[in-house]
Amino acid sequence: MVSAVDRTSGVDEKAAQPRKIIHVDMDAFYASVEQRDNPLWRDRPVIVGGKPNGRGVVAACSYQARAFGVHSAMPSAEAGRRCPHAVFVAPRFERYKAVSRQVHAVFREFTNIIEPLSLDEAYLDVSDVALLGGSAVRMAREIRAMILETTGLVASAGVSYNKALAKLASDHDKPDGLYCVLPGEGEQFVATLPVGRFHGVGRVTEERMQSLGIQTGADLRAWSLEELSREFGNSARRYHALARGVDERPVQVSRVRKSIGSERTFGDNITTPEAMLEVLLSLAEEVFDSLELQQLRASSVTAKVRFADFETLTRSRSVSAGFMDRCIMNRSLPYLLERALVGHPKPQVRLLGVSLSGLSPSDGSGLQQLELDL
Amino acid sequence: MKFSAQRESLLEPLQQVAGAVERRQTKPVLGNVLFGCTDSGITLTATDGEIELCSTTQIAVDEPGSITVPARKLLEICRHLPEQARLNVEVTGEKLVLKAGRSRFTLATLPAEQFPESEPLKGGQKIVLPVESIREAMRATAFSMAQQDVRFYLNGMLVEIGSERVCCVSTDGHRLAWSQVSTDVSPETPVRAIIPRKSVGELTKVLSVAPDDGTVELHLTDQQLQATVADVRLTTRLVDGRFPDYKRVIPIDGDKELVMDTQSLRQSLTRASVLSNEKYRGVRLTLDQSVLTISSNNPEQEEAIDELEVDYQGQSTEIGFNVTYLLEALGAIDTESVRLILKDSGSSLLIVPDGSADCKYVVMPMRL
Numbered sequence: 001m002v003s004a005v006d007r008t009s010g011v012d013e014k015a016a017q018p019r020k021i022i023h024v025d026m027d028a029f030y031a032s033v034e035q036r037d038n039p040l041w042r043d044r045p046v047i048v049g050g051k052p053n054g055r056g057v058v059a060a061c062s063y064q065a066r067a068f069g070v071h072s073a074m075p076s077a078e079a080g081r082r083c084p085h086a087v088f089v090a091p092r093f094e095r096y097k098a099v100s101r102q103v104h105a106v107f108r109e110f111t112n113i114i115e116p117l118s119l120d121e122a123y124l125d126v127s128d129v130a131l132l133g134g135s136a137v138r139m140a141r142e143i144r145a146m147i148l149e150t151t152g153l154v155a156s157a158g159v160s161y162n163k164a165l166a167k168l169a170s171d172h173d174k175p176d177g178l179y180c181v182l183p184g185e186g187e188q189f190v191a192t193l194p195v196g197r198f199h200g201v202g203r204v205t206e207e208r209m210q211s212l213g214i215q216t217g218a219d220l221r222a223w224s225l226e227e228l229s230r231e232f233g234n235s236a237r238r239y240h241a242l243a244r245g246v247d248e249r250p251v252q253v254s255r256v257r258k259s260i261g262s263e264r265t266f267g268d269n270i271t272t273p274e275a276m277l278e279v280l281l282s283l284a285e286e287v288f289d290s291l292e293l294q295q296l297r298a299s300s301v302t303a304k305v306r307f308a309d310f311e312t313l314t315r316s317r318s319v320s321a322g323f324m325d326r327c328i329m330n331r332s333l334p335y336l337l338e339r340a341l342v343g344h345p346k347p348q349v350r351l352l353g354v355s356l357s358g359l360s361p362s363d364g365s366g367l368q369q370l371e372l373d374l
Numbered sequence: 375m376k377f378s379a380q381r382e383s384l385l386e387p388l389q390q391v392a393g394a395v396e397r398r399q400t401k402p403v404l405g406n407v408l409f410g411c412t413d414s415g416i417t418l419t420a421t422d423g424e425i426e427l428c429s430t431t432q433i434a435v436d437e438p439g440s441i442t443v444p445a446r447k448l449l450e451i452c453r454h455l456p457e458q459a460r461l462n463v464e465v466t467g468e469k470l471v472l473k474a475g476r477s478r479f480t481l482a483t484l485p486a487e488q489f490p491e492s493e494p495l496k497g498g499q500k501i502v503l504p505v506e507s508i509r510e511a512m513r514a515t516a517f518s519m520a521q522q523d524v525r526f527y528l529n530g531m532l533v534e535i536g537s538e539r540v541c542c543v544s545t546d547g548h549r550l551a552w553s554q555v556s557t558d559v560s561p562e563t564p565v566r567a568i569i570p571r572k573s574v575g576e577l578t579k580v581l582s583v584a585p586d587d588g589t590v591e592l593h594l595t596d597q598q599l600q601a602t603v604a605d606v607r608l609t610t611r612l613v614d615g616r617f618p619d620y621k622r623v624i625p626i627d628g629d630k631e632l633v634m635d636t637q638s639l640r641q642s643l644t645r646a647s648v649l650s651n652e653k654y655r656g657v658r659l660t661l662d663q664s665v666l667t668i669s670s671n672n673p674e675q676e677e678a679i680d681e682l683e684v685d686y687q688g689q690s691t692e693i694g695f696n697v698t699y700l701l702e703a704l705g706a707i708d709t710e711s712v713r714l715i716l717k718d719s720g721s722s723l724l725i726v727p728d729g730s731a732d733c734k735y736v737v738m739p740m741r742l
Contacts, residue, residue: 094742102673325741327720368741369654369696371547372722374525374618 018183020136021251022124023158023166024143026103027175029120030060033099034089036152045070045086052080052088059091063175096120097295099151106146110139115251123163125251137180144178164199164247165189171197186245190217198242200235208232217243260296261304261355262287269308269348273337276305276349280333283354288326291356297368298324299358303336308348315339316357324356325370375411375439381459381474385452387418387429388445390583390606393576395445396422403488406442410486411435419491420445425573426492427580428607440486443470451479492609498595499562501535505588505603507555508533509581511542514553514733516578517702519571520546527615531574535565535592543620549699550623550736551706565594568613573599580606624736625722628715630661630688633728636712640704642680646670647697649678656740657697662690670697693719694742700725703735 026032030048035041045065049072050056056076068083079086100119107114113125124143132138140157147155158169160181168190172179181189190198195214196206212231214220220243228236241247262283270276280303291298300318307313315336333354341347388407396404408419415432455461455474462473465483472479512531520528523546534541537560543552569577581590584603593600600609646657650670660667666684671677693716704712709727716723725735 369548370720370738370741372545372550372623372736372738374528374545374547374620374623 018161019127021160021163021166022126022136022140023170024122025156025170026120027154027156028062030091030096031062032153033096041087045083047079047086047088048091050076052076102151103147106143113251113253123251140178162247163249164242165245167199190245193217195220200238259355259357260287260291261353263351263353265351269350277334277337279352280354284329287354287356296359298356301329301332302355304353305340305349306351308350313340328371331373375441376437376464377411377433377435378462379433381455381461383431383433387431388449390429391418391420391427392445392449394420394422394425394427403442403484405444406484407445408442408486408489410440411438424611426609430605441465442484442486442489443481495593495595495598495600498593501561501592502589503557503559505581505584505590506586507557508540511540511553511555512578514706515542515544515551516574518546518549518551519544527568527613527617530568530570530613532617533567533569535561548738552734554732568617570613573610577601577608580608624734625724628717628724630716632684632686632714633711636704636707642668642682643697643700646678646680649676650697655696655698656694656742658694658742660692663687694740696740699737
């Protein structure tokens with residue numbers, strides 16, 4: 001059942017120059033921000049998340065807390081039992097976002113090809129960057145130093161020729177680490193790693209693999225694509241490549257979107273404006289959350305109404321100066337709905353949608369002046 | 375045209391009308407001031423096509439006539455001549471010659487016929503108001519006008535004249551200023567007019583030099599306003615648009631109220647503003663039992679924290695503002711203490727002078 005020589009390895013690295021990818025990961029980010037802002041907590045276990053007497057979970061914890069077996073996503077109550085003397089703090093996302101923006105400003109000194117994974121993690125493609133002699137390792141070293149200098153926080157970085165390896169590399173010497181996997185070393189590097197560390201191998205898959213005797217990259221490497229396909233279906237190709245240190249995914253700069261929206265189709269048509277407004281308002285909340293998450297601003301809100309006969313109407317409102325805030329959006333919806341329902345005295349509505357358009361990036365200040373509803 | 379006058383009697387009317395002179399002169403004649411000399415005196419007129427300022431002064435004229443000359447050049451010359459200097463002005467050929475002592479200036483002219491003089495206003499109504507009341511209502515609100523907003527009707531001031539009261543409102547969409555004064559005047563029909571931003575500035579200047587106990591005559595038509603104060607007359611186009619229903623945005627549901635010393639609050643905000651983000655000017659107001667904390671920080675990680683003792687026992691709350699909006703509102707309030715009424719970090723703040731219902735300032739928060 002062990003496959004013979006596999007000739008598909010290294011497909012992405014054969015022709016062109018290997019890429020240079022840096023994965024930067026802030027160490028215990030939320031907890032470190034709290035420790036930085038509250039010097040008295042610096043040497044203490046700090047747990048960011050729900051209160052230990054509540055039902056919340058740990059969002060992040062300092063290394064001092066990890067020593068007690070606390071980890072993120074653990075119920076706060078459990079964390080409280082394991083580490084009763086820890087400092088529990090509620091997350092301050094605005095604060096973390098602000099720091100994250102500073103970190104991104106450092107990234108932009110090197111490249112604009114940045115793919116953020118979360119507030120504290122990002123991939124950078126520096127293949128075509130000539131700075132520091134074009135050395136990705138030197139750039140990673142400089143990025144870590146600049147992050148420390150501007151934010152007082154420690155980041156780990158991994159350097160390699162693709163995203164998967166760069167991410168594994170940043171984890172390799174964490175915290176406060178910098179590790180590089182050179183072209184040609186990828187397969188050897190992943191061979192010793194437990195498969196649970198691989199991107200896309202979650203807890204469930206990890207257990208499945210272990211039950212099949214796959215513990216490490218080397219174990220996985222021994223399986224052919226066909227064999228993996230039988231066990232893992234569509235994911236097989238990805239695992240097959242990972243075991244060989246191959247990952248062709250490009251670093252994706254968040255694409256420019258024209259609008260963000262959400263719609264809901266109803267099993268039974270809804271007929272009262274009150275019920276419709278309720279749906280629109282909840283869709284709008286969802287859409288606005290997603291707008292904020294992507295650090296965007298919108299200047300227009302559009303409501304979409306599809307009637308039982310499939311006639312579809314959209315009604316929009318724009319803010320001529322400044323940006324849409326939640327309040328203006330919510331106050332616009334009744335008015336947009338009213339306009340859409342004109343001429344439909346007995347509306348039968350099968351779909352409702354809300355979208356925000358006229359998008360532009362938030363300017364990075366995190367400050368947003370709210371508008372009077374004139 | 376020929377006359378002679380003391381420097382001051384020419385400088386003063388020149389200064390009064392110069393504000394209307396077009397800066398980016400689309401037509402050369404709009405950069406000029408019109409001299410209209412008759413046997414009874416001299417009328418100076420300047421216009422940019424939207425606002426016209428006219429000032430009449432009693433000067434003995436030797437030879438009547440009309441001519442236009444570059445306004446700013448003439449103003450600068452007069453300004454820098456010695457006080458009380460005697461000026462001799464005469465048009466010879468296509469030049470205007472001004473002599474004062476051993477100084478002599480020859481200025482280019484354009485014929486008076488090229489100058490767009492306004493037609494007299496037709497119809498409308500005339501209202502005579504005490505200078506002091508309209509001046510006060512305008513002063514208290516002018517700072518909130520929008521500037522080059524696409525909502526063109528916000529680039530000006532709403533003036534409402536109703537029975538026994540004058541009310542001024544301005545807003546840039548982020549904050550709103552409202553002020554009213556009582557008068558003993560009631561117009562035939564209530565007035566609701568939007569005065570363009572530039573005209574508000576010029577009218578304020580005209581009113582500022584008028585005596586406190588003087589009156590201003592307002593002639594209002596659907597499209598124009600003419601204000602006459604003593605020898606000065608301002609004519610302006612009105613903004614043709616609907617001012618938003620401002621009453622709707624003056625909050626009435628604030629449940630947290632503070633009375634504070636105006637000066638202490640201003641000083642504290644001014645201190646905090648030093649370390650606020652230079653572009654966004656955000657400050658954070660944190661209200662706790664008995665303490666109002668004003669704090670700010672900037673991208674350089676600098677931080678200001680300023681605490682003020684307050685008589686407050688309600689719920690704690692935190693709310694961000696553009697500090698400039700707060701300072702400008704407080705700057706317009708002349709009572710010793712102010713009342714702040716707020717609800718939450720997403721709702722507007724109402725600032726009113728303590729013990730007066732004549733001014734209201736509404737400021738929308740800033741999300742920090």
